Amino acid sequence: MNLSILILLPFLIVIPIIVYIMRPKKPSKWTMNKKWTYVFFATYTAVLLLAALTVELFDKKLATKPFNHFSTEDFKFIESALHLGNLSAIDPSQVIDKRTHDVGDTLHIKSYDNNPLVFIERKSENDGWIEETLFKPILIINEADFSDQVNYTKPEWEGDTVTFPVPPFTELTFTSYQDSLLLGQFTRQPPKEFGYRERQSRQIVIYLHVPKDLIIKANEDFDINYVNK
Amino acid sequence: MYLTEPRLTDIVKKQFLYKLNAYTGVFSSLLIMQLIGLFFGFNTGGGSSGSESLTINWRSLSGDMAVIFTLFWAFSTGILITTLAYRNDAFSFVSTRLSHHVSSFLFLLVMSCIAGITAPLASSVIKLISLFQHNAVFIETSGLFASPVDFFIRIATAVIYTILFAGFGYVIGSLIQLSKLVIPFLVIGLFILPLFNISGTGFIEYMVIFFGFETSLLIFLVKVLITVLVLFAISVAITNKTEVRK
Amino acid sequence: MTVIKFNNVTKSYRTHSVLDHMDFTIEEGVLTGVIGRNGVGKSTLMKISAGYIQATSGEVQVFSENPFNSLKVSANSILVDDTMSFSDKLSLSDILKEANRFYLNWDAQLAQRLFDYFSFHPDVRHKHLSKGKKSTFNAIIGIASHCPLTIFDEPTTGMDTAVRKDFYRALLKDYIANPRTILLSSHHLEEIEDLLEDILLIHDGKIRFHGPITDLQEMLVKLVGKKVNVLAHTSKRTIFGSQVNGAYSEVLVENKFTADEKIRLSEEGIKMIPVSANDAYVALTTGAKGGIDDVFNRTATD
Known part of the structure; x- marks a missing residue:
């Protein structure tokens, strides 16, 4: 049996739920109008860009050499x-x-x-x-x-x-972050095991x-x- | 009253602008889906290991969830936009089935671009928050300044995948509009039959290999463009007789 | 110029057919009332004309094109009915702006004046309007769009009497100022008969009458006289309705009496009374089952 296909089963469950939630509903008293939708979305995008830039600055100063290399x-x-x-x-x-x-x-x-x-x-x-x-x-x-x-x-x-x-x-905690593995398909640096x-x-x-x-x-x-x- | 002689491109343009206003729910759902993706991105994995005197706890964060949920969103939006309610909204003003399809598709295309750009950016929020924690943080993917080309390749990949998923959603939505019976057939054809290893039924597996194992971005782009155009043509063909505002 | 042309048009669904080999033409610049009982195919006819649904067989032409999937028909026509739906992301004022984008003849000032007159709030959502308010708003769009073919399908559903009168008056005034082809359906003929030039009377999926409203009135006549005398004259004619009051009886028949016959009628003391358009409409659409009286008469005799 081809079990890899089972990975896709969550799709079966999630998609109908999303469609159900997103379907046009009976009018509720509170609906965000188009102006506010745009305002919210623009804010969201701005926050993302800001986060991306901040991260880049941090990345440059700290994150690329946060630790001494010790091979x-x-x-x-x-x-x-x-x-x-x-x-x-x-x-x-x-x-x-x-x-x-x-x-x-x-x-x-x-x-x-x-x-x-x-x-x-x-x-x-x-x-x-x-x-x-x-x-x-x-x-x-x-x-x-x-x-x-x-x-x-x-x-x-x-x-x-x-x-x-x-x-x-001694107790030690660390975090490991990686960008989406899915999007590493064509990058020059192949995604590493993280x-x-x-x-x-x-x-x-x-x-x-x-x-x-x-x-x-x-x-x-x-x-x-x-x-x- | 004189008769106007409308041009298709003109009406498509008007409908596209109209849909940007009327279908703004799609923006909110994208926002919600990416926020859910971010939330799950904080819980990707982790663990702890150690000996009597040393314990190491680690957490793995990744931008994958934001991307996966964006793809879910793209697929669902593709389906949703073909539903009767959205169609009736479109047909309250000037529209033919063709102009409706073209403008919907342009709308999906633009939305996919926005979603595809925001999805990798969303992961930078995870990155940022993790940097503000007291713990040591390994950033395992180099960012915009360190490797700008990779950064934009990642965005391009996200955009193209989002378009692909939206295209599949759209054609499946169109099929469902044709007949609700399509749903069980799709579920059986796509998910149940491959479980029994019947040859020629591993459609999803084939798609994963066809798109996922491609190594050239350019060829990938061409593959997706052709696929999406074919899906679009199928959608137009099968719903050209659909009646509206019944 | 002919605006709408139906040639042998049939529309059938799996279980039943709604339009049955229908032929008619609507000329440009005529305000036609589409009249018929509930469920006889008025809406179907209008939706086929607007290109929303497709005829099962026969030929439909609007502005010399098949309206289904015709951009020209869609751009030059509007169908106002209760299936008009607008995204709940759009406020009423947004919807007016969108309409302005789509309809080249859109009269924004008129729309705004009507909007204010019927005291709509610009920020309200279309889906939150009451039934009558919704109909009123849709009607404003229908009037202000100034489409060469404007179709109103039961536009007054839910409106109160004052608003109905206002709407019909607004429609008439706008029609006089901007003559165009208008189809207006209603099952209350008496409400719109002052407005209409032509009537398209549908019954059982067929055209029962198509022509000026005065012709409809002259189509039938009511004979009133002694039962025996009236019976002698009506026995060989199609009776559209009858009522017996003691020794007298009233019978509705087609107004096809020769001059000789008319003289004889008056000699026998039978009066020929003209009927209203509404009476004629009711009589023509009563069908083979007779009137509601028949239902009760049968129960009494059984």
Whole structure:
């Protein structure tokens, strides 16, 4: 059975209703005369034109570049730079904080369910300091950068212990607008798939430069990426 | 009293101007239909997804509904204008069936142009309102300044489709005027038979392919013009004996 | 010049026929009354003349053209009846403006004066008018359009007596000032007989009489006299109506008496009384069933 034809069934229902509503009725006491019809319609058209122009101005100023572009490639580049320990290659704007903590022989890691991404790189010496670099969370929707809207909490340091708290909740709303798909039949730019297409996200990254022989104690299931240069 | 020797073009012109005044209800219905289209345009789609710490809600807005409702309007207006009441209004003054058809068709043509221009513009209202919301907005279609050619192609497409729908409405309206029995035949022929995959009955499907899959605007325009002229000729031919003010 | 010519015209619908092989011609510049009982085809005749509907068979010519789909006929004629409809988007003053656009002979001043005289409000919608007001408004359009062929089909429906008189007077005055061919239908002959030049009397889809109104009056005569005497004279004639008052009887017969017969009638004490056009009309259109009296007479005897 050819089911695509079923899409047209609403026509069957809607058209008679419209014709019924629009048919010439018995005279009602209130009918808009031709002058007012024209006035209403002219107002409507004026509003449309005004809206179109306003939108165009907004479009020019804001909407065409409302978000920083953040491609999947950019994202992958950061992740691989982290894995390679090549921090200098990463845009400094990604760094939220750089801290140092003195530490004894052992570092205790306390964590809760949602583990942040932790990289540990051992230094060539035992200087008794941990250098901590925090990278901001990343959220890319449809290749646009929403990272700044993600809430996060920095790790808490206390003596030899670091605690990674549960990341705070983030709720984000966005709107996607597209002109009529039907009218894209002949446009030079073919209409794209729109709405919610793709998402890349992660929470903050903690990158630790630790003394050479530091003992690290963590839960068994806690995942640490050791970076070996 | 001397006899006047009227010219058809002259009477058609007069009737066209008369219909612009007398059929203003068509303007109000267009306005209402596009407003309904706008309303539905705000509710096209959306959803939410996420994990424990991150939830993303999104809404999709599009100008499609304004266009679809404009096409509904065009089809219904095409039918409506052939009804007895509209015909009697026309025949209260000087008219022949031919001049009535030609002036009605010109009227539909002009109305389709207006509707076709306002339909894509109507979606800019959706766009504007969405920009004033606090949320982030993706504008996925570039506008007038960014790609002016596409903007006008979109308007032209809307106008041509509106004319096509009005033309189909007009010929179906004329058929119904000929006999009310046409309605069940049309419903069965256009909607019921194709469900059973009987060959040669997929008229709507064929039309969708014929018009919807066309990629050249120029060829599309030619296709629609020829189709509409044929529909018009059919309408004139089948109603040339219709009696009025019975 | 002949304005309307019907040659053997029949109009039939699925179940019945309305016009039955009709022949007549209407000459230019004559005000003709189309008279007949309800439903005998007056409106059908007029709508065929205006080109709104088509004859089933026969030839119709208006201004030497078939009126159906003739632009010339449509531009030079107007049919005023209760099917005139105007969009409810148009106010009455809008409608007058539109009429001005369409009818080249339109007399805007006259229309406005009549409009004011009958105290119409310019912003009112046509569909909101009462029946009588609607008829009056339509009649104004009919008069002011000054169409070479102006047709009024029962134009006074719903009008009150004063307005009827005003309308007929307005029509007559305008007709005298702007002579043209006018068809005027009514089933009240007595109301319009002073106005008419010719009468086209329709009965059972056929023309029963067509000619000057005075000819209609002279067509019949009423014989009044002793029952026996009258009967002797009328037995071989078509009787159009009779009434018995005791020993006397009144009989309507065709006025076809020779001079000899007339002398004999007066000798026998039978009076020949002329009849009014209205009586003649009623008598000619009573039909084979007889008058309303017959209905009751039969019930009494059965």
